[in-house]
Amino acid sequence: MKLSLGPLQYFWPRERVLSFYRDAADWPLDVIYLGETICGKRRELRARDWLHLADELAASGKQVVLSTLALIEAESELGAVQRLVENGRFLLEANDLSAVQLCRERSLPFVGGPTLNIYNHRALQLLIEDGLMRWVPGVEQGRELLEDIQAGMDALNAPMPELEMLVWGRLPLAYSARCFTARALDVPKDQCGFRCIEHPDGLPLATREGEPFMVINGVQIQGMEIVDMAPERDELSACGVRILRLSPQHSGMADVVARFRDMLTTSQPLARIGACNGYWNGGPGKASLAI
Template sequence: MKLSLGPVLFYWSRAKLLAFYEAMAGQPLDVIYLGETVCAKRRALSLDDWLGLARELRAATGAELVLSGLALVEAASELSSLKRLCENGELLVEANDMGAVQMLAERRLPFVAGPALNLYNPYALQELTACGLQRWVPPVECAGRLLRDCLLQLDTLGIARPEVELFAYGHLPLAYSARCFTARAQNRPKDDCQLCCQAYADGLPMSSQEGEALFVLNGIQTMSGEACNLLSDYAGIVDSGVDILRLSPRSEGMQAVIAAYDAVRDGAAPPIATAGCNGYWHDRPGMLRIGEVLA
C-alpha cells in the first residue's frame, strides 16, 4: 500500500507552505500532490514556484510529484491558468474539473481523476480511461461496498483497473459553490474578500446548536466538521483493491498521522477505533464514527 499526501486545501502563507513541505520531505510518502484546488485568488505560490518545489521534493524524497488543478473554474483567467498547468511539461496532473480532463485528453496526456469528479461507475471510468485516466480518486462519499462493486464490474467488462487512491484522512471536501462562505462569515463580498480565509489554518469550524462539529468552511468549499480517519478500516480497504491512501494536510500533527499509517502498512495491527469520522466507508452517514457504525 502506498501513501500519498494530498494537496493543501487551506490557504497558508508562502512561508508556512514552504516550511510544511520541508518537514514533509523526510516523511515516508510515495506520492505528493502540489497546487491550489479551491480558489484562484490564493496565490502564495505561482505555478513556477510549485514546479520548483516539485523538483526539490522529487530530488529529496524520490516520491512521485503531481500537480492538482482547481475544482471549480469560473473565469477566463482561471481557464488560462488551468491550460498552463495542463501543459506544464514535467508533472502528471490531477484533474478536479472536466475542463481539465478535456484539455489533457486533447493533448493525449495521462492524468489522475481527482475526488471532485463525479465518477461512481465502471462506464464512466471506461470513458475517462479512453481519455487518459490512469489513477482514480473516488468521491469522498464513496462506500467500500460501492468501490468493490465498481472494480469487479470493470473486471467483468474486461476493462483494466486504474490505480485506485482513497481519501483516508482529513476534513472531507463535501461541496463547492460560486459563493465564498468564509468571506460571507466576515460580512465581506467575494470580490473584496481580503483573503480572510488565511486567518483559518484549518478552515472555519461550524457547530450545531448542541455544540457538535458540523462543517468546516474553507472559502468556496464546505468540508466535514470532523476529520475522516480510515486507519481502523485498513484490512477492509486492502481487500477492496485500493492501491494508495491519501492523507490530506492539516496545519499540525501530520508527521504523527503519516507515522501511524506507515506503521500499519508495514504490519502493525490497526487500531480498533480512531478519532474522526468514517461513516461513508461503511455506507452510512459520513459524520458517524466507527463506534456508532458498529453499534
C-alpha cells in the first residue's frame, strides 16, 4: 500500500502553504495532491504557483496530482480548471464533471475525486471509459458498497481502477454555493474578507447545549472528529484499497505521516488515536466513536 497527502482543505497564508509542502517533500509519502478544491476566491496561490510547487515535489520523487474545485460556479473558475488540465506534465484529480469533460476531450487519464457521485459499478465503468484510472470514493462510501461495486465490475469482466481512501482527517460532509464561514461571521459572501484564513483547521461549531458538533470551512462542512482508519488497514487492503489518503492539518502532520508509514511496515494491529468512521461499517459517520 502507498501513502498520499490529499489536497489542502483549509485557507492558509501563502508562506505557510509553501513551507508546509517544502517540509512534505521530505516526508515518506508516495503521492501529493496540490490545488484549491474548496473556494475559487482563495488565491493566495495561483495556478503557476501550484505548478512550481509541483515541479519541486516531483523532483523529490513524489507523484504529484493537481486537484480541482469540487463546486464550479463561474467561468473564471472553469478557466482555472482548464489551465490545470492543460499543464502537460501532471495528472489531474477531477472533483467535478466539468473537469472530467475537459480531460475526456483531451484523452487524458485522471483521478476520480471523492466529490464525483459514483455509487454503482455502471457509473464507475462509464468514467473509466472517459479516462478514470484511480478512484477516491466519497467518505460516506463504506466496505459493503465497495464490495458491491467490485462484484458488479467482476460481472462485467472489467478491472477495478486503483483505489484510494481517506484514512486520516475530518470527513467532508457537504458543499454549498453559500459560504458557511461568512454566514457564521455575519458578513456577505462577496465581501467576506477571506475570514476563513483566521481558522487554519476550520471554524468549530457547537450545539446550543455546548457540545462539539461540526467544523465549517468556507463553503464546506466537515465532521468535528479527526477520523483515524489505521486499525482498518487489513479491511481496506481486502477491499482493494491501494493508497491511503491523509488530509493535511495545520500542525503535527509529519508525525501523522510517520505513524502511517510505520503502520505499513508492521503486521501488528494499531490502536486508534482518532475517531472511527461509522460509514465504513454501514452506519452513521459519527457512530461508534467510543470504540
